[in-house]
Amino acid sequence: MADNIVAGVTPGGFQKPSDVRILICYLLNSITQPLSEQQLQVILEETNLANYFVFADAFSQLIKDNQVEIIKKDDIEILKLTNLGKDACKMFYRTLPISVRDKVVNYTNSFLNKERSKKENEVFIEPTHNGFNVHIAIHDNGFDLLNFTIFMPTEDQANIVRKKVQSNPAEFYKNIIAYLMTNE
DSSP: OHHHHTTTOOTTSOOSHHHHHHHHHHHHHHOSSOOOHHHHHHHHHHTTSOOHHHHHHHHHHHHHTTSEEEEEETTEEEEEEOHHHHHHHHHHGGGSOHHHHHHHHHHHHHHHHHHHHHHHEEEEEEEETTEEEEEEEEEETTEEEEEEEEEESSHHHHHHHHHHHHHOHHHHHHHHHHHHHOOO
């Protein structure tokens, strides 16, 4: 049974909920952007630092002990580290290896930047009778910087365009502007 509970946790990951509670408090104390419970769970699972069962146990204990609270901000539930959680973090964060601390904070910042980019930039594929339209919209501060549709004859080509734009929308936009502003 114990092997099933820690499945998905690589060496260097955590098998005890007490360790994961410290990790959660450290992470919430170290980042500036808000996180939801689901995002936190995904981050810990994708970094192989905790599996779902260990995370769920640790998280429920943090809520029960009033170290983390769930608040609503703009109709979204986000996590807030309470003063008790901050105190626990100050006392115990050094029990986490520095490599783990760096890994989880760096991954979280990257994860949140990708999430923000997905919200600010829309790229979706629409089948047509003879191919696929790739709709691309890049937004910033509430207005459209770029909004257009490009036709691709195959779904594979449409997916390549979608992935290329999504991988770096700012670079995509910059290259289009640079091309349009070049004098010939």
